[in-house]
Amino acid sequence: MKTWDGIVVGAGIIGLTLASELQRRGMRVLIVERGEPGREASWAAGGMLADCALETPQALQTLATASARMYPGFARAVEEASGMTVDLRQQGTILFPEDGTVLQQPEFAGRVLHSSAVIALEPNLAAGNRKAVYLAEGSVDPRALTAAAAEAARRAGVDFRRGETVTGLDPGDGAVTGVTTTAGTYAAPVVVNCAGAWAGQIRGGQAPTHPVKGQMLCLLTTPANGLAHVVRTPEAYLIPRSNGRLLIGATLEDAGFDKQMVPKTLERLHRAALTLAPRLQECPVVESWAGLRPGTRDGLPLLGAGGRKGYYIATGHYRDGILLAPVTARLMARLICGEDCEHDLGAFSPMRFGEGAKL
Ligand code: GLY
Numbered sequence: 001m002k003t004w005d006g007i008v009v010g011a012g013i014i015g016l017t018l019a020s021e022l023q024r025r026g027m028r029v030l031i032v033e034r035g036e037p038g039r040e041a042s043w044a045a046g047g048m049l050a051d052c053a054l055e056t057p058q059a060l061q062t063l064a065t066a067s068a069r070m071y072p073g074f075a076r077a078v079e080e081a082s083g084m085t086v087d088l089r090q091q092g093t094i095l096f097p098e099d100g101t102v103l104q105q106p107e108f109a110g111r112v113l114h115s116s117a118v119i120a121l122e123p124n125l126a127a128g129n130r131k132a133v134y135l136a137e138g139s140v141d142p143r144a145l146t147a148a149a150a151e152a153a154r155r156a157g158v159d160f161r162r163g164e165t166v167t168g169l170d171p172g173d174g175a176v177t178g179v180t181t182t183a184g185t186y187a188a189p190v191v192v193n194c195a196g197a198w199a200g201q202i203r204g205g206q207a208p209t210h211p212v213k214g215q216m217l218c219l220l221t222t223p224a225n226g227l228a229h230v231v232r233t234p235e236a237y238l239i240p241r242s243n244g245r246l247l248i249g250a251t252l253e254d255a256g257f258d259k260q261m262v263p264k265t266l267e268r269l270h271r272a273a274l275t276l277a278p279r280l281q282e283c284p285v286v287e288s289w290a291g292l293r294p295g296t297r298d299g300l301p302l303l304g305a306g307g308r309k310g311y312y313i314a315t316g317h318y319r320d321g322i323l324l325a326p327v328t329a330r331l332m333a334r335l336i337c338g339e340d341c342e343h344d345l346g347a348f349s350p351m352r353f354g355e356g357a358k359l
Contacts, residue, residue, distance in 0.1 A: 004030040004159065006190035006336070007179055009166045009202065011037035013045075013142065013321055014314055015194035016149040017074075017329040020081070023156045025337055030188065031158055032181055034165040034198065038146025041196050044214060044291020045142040045322050046239045046249050048230055052110065052135050054097060056320075057299055059347040064320065066343070067327035068137070074326040075140060081152035087141035087242050093230040094122060096130045110135045122227055124277045130233075139230050139239050142322050149325075161186070166195070168203030175309035190336060192312045196294040197257070199302075199315045206307050208353055209316045211292035213253035217266050218287040219246045225279035236272035246283070248273045259290045293318050303328065303348035304335065312336055313350040 004027075008019045011033035019029045031037070049071055050056070051064035075088040095110065110133035118127045121134070154160065164181040169191060171177060178187035179202075193199050199207035221227070221244050231238040239247040248269050266288050274280050296302060296316040301324065306313045314332045317324050327343075335341050 001187065004028045004186065004188040006030070006192065007032060007186055007188040008192045008194055009179065010034075010193070010195035010199070010315070011150065011160070011162070012040060012194065012196050013038065013042040013146050013149060013325045014196075014317060014328055015192075016146060016153050017325045018192060018194060018314060018332050019158045020149065020153045020156050021329040021333040022336065023153070023158050025333060027190070027337075029158045030161065030186055031153070032161045032164055032166050032179065032186065034163070034195075036162055037150040037160065038143070041291050041293050041321060042142050042146040044216065044289055046216065046237065046247050047140045047142040047145070047322050048093070048232075048237065048239060049138045049140065049323050050093070050135075050232075050320075051323065052095070052137065054095075059300055060320070063327050063331075063343060064323060067324050070326040070330070071138065071140070071323075075145070078145065078148045078152050081155060082148040084144065084148035084151055086145040086148050088138060089140070089240070089242060090136075090138040091228045091230075093135040093137040093139075093232060094118060094125070095133050095135055096127065096231075096233040097133065098234040122229055122231070122277075124225060124227060124279045125231065126276065126278055137230065140322060141241055145322065165198075166202050169205060169308070169311060172204055173308075176311045189310050190312070191310060192314055192332065192336070193306065194314050196315055196321075197292040199294065199313070204308075205311075205313075207302055207313045207315055207350060209294040209296055209302070211255075211257050212295040212318065213255040213258065213290055213292055214250040215253070215261055215265050215269070215290045216247055216249040216288065217270060217285055219248065219273075219280055219283035220244055220286045221246045221280070221283045225282045227277060231276065233272070233276060236269050236276070238273055238277065245286070246280070257292065259292060261288050261290050294321070297353060301328070301348050302350040303332065304345050304350055306350050
């Protein structure tokens with residue numbers, strides 16, 4: 001029977017990036033994915049690389065900023081390793097905060113924009129007198145990124161098993177020796193749970209995540225009626241891609257594993273976008289979808305040792321999985337390979353909710 005040095009459970013952007021990083025460090029890695037690589041939360045994600053203090057939990061700020069800084073190099077490396085493009089865009093973000101007074105806070109790193117400056121940056125925005133700020137935050141196309149990350153992992157020699165659900169860790173207690181799936185068993189002395197909203201369903205896995213549904217839609221714009229920047233308001237966010245697609249998101253719903261779309265909800269998001277940028281009325285809706293973010297009880301990811309020798313958890317990134325992929329891969333690979341982790345991961349310990357915690 002073939003054996004590996006490490007098994008990564010889940011082929012979303014976190015699992016794919018970490019698997020490549022471990023393989024690069026000399027481990028032979030297998031990824032087991034219950035569906036198709038990159039087809040769950042990573043596929044549904046908007047791809048904003050948002051690390052601004054206003055919207056980032058304080059405990060996550062250092063990692064968020066570190067990961068945002070890693071992105072240009074990370075995106076380039078994934079493109080080179082895969083021969084594919086990921087549409088990293090660095091035009092920046094225009095944020096309309098709910099409460100304009102936050103712009104005076106010293107930790108807020110944005111540049112305040114007067115309405116004439118907003119129009120100069122984005123002639124199609126009808127911002128009126130709303131307070132706005134420019135942030136140097138980019139975006140990436142998560143579908144392109146995960147497809148490229150999967151190809152890069154394949155080319156690096158990572159093995160894939162798709163359409164198999166990991167049901168439990170082996171053995172039931174003590175140091176892990178592998179996993180049991182719906183199709184068989186795989187042996188390895190290291191197992192990393194990157195299974196997102198499904199991470200808590202692995203027997204013995206101790207990874208309490210829960211699904212947080214997000215509905216989104218996509219318009220097809222032209223250079224005349226579209227946007228160049230990411231635009232965020234309390235009602236909706238708009239994310240342009242270089243190919244003319246413009247994403248409008250997103251809801252935050254506690255709906256279990258339901259991924260159905262609700263027309264009324266999508267209409268509300270669409271209306272919010274049209275109020276913000278009226279020329280989007282000219283643009284057809286080309287797609288809508290719903291995805292399941294991996295939430296945790298305190299909104300922070302689960303990163304670290306999983307309570308058994310050889311078992312690690314890297315999941316629960318909630319709204320920030322795309323942003324946090326490079327830093328997660330780097331820190332988890334260092335931890336797994338016994339190196340200094342560079343950042344204190346104490347706040348993200350998977351054991352912080354206690355043994356056997358469920359959400
Ligand atoms: N990262 C954006 C969202 O979760 O909606």
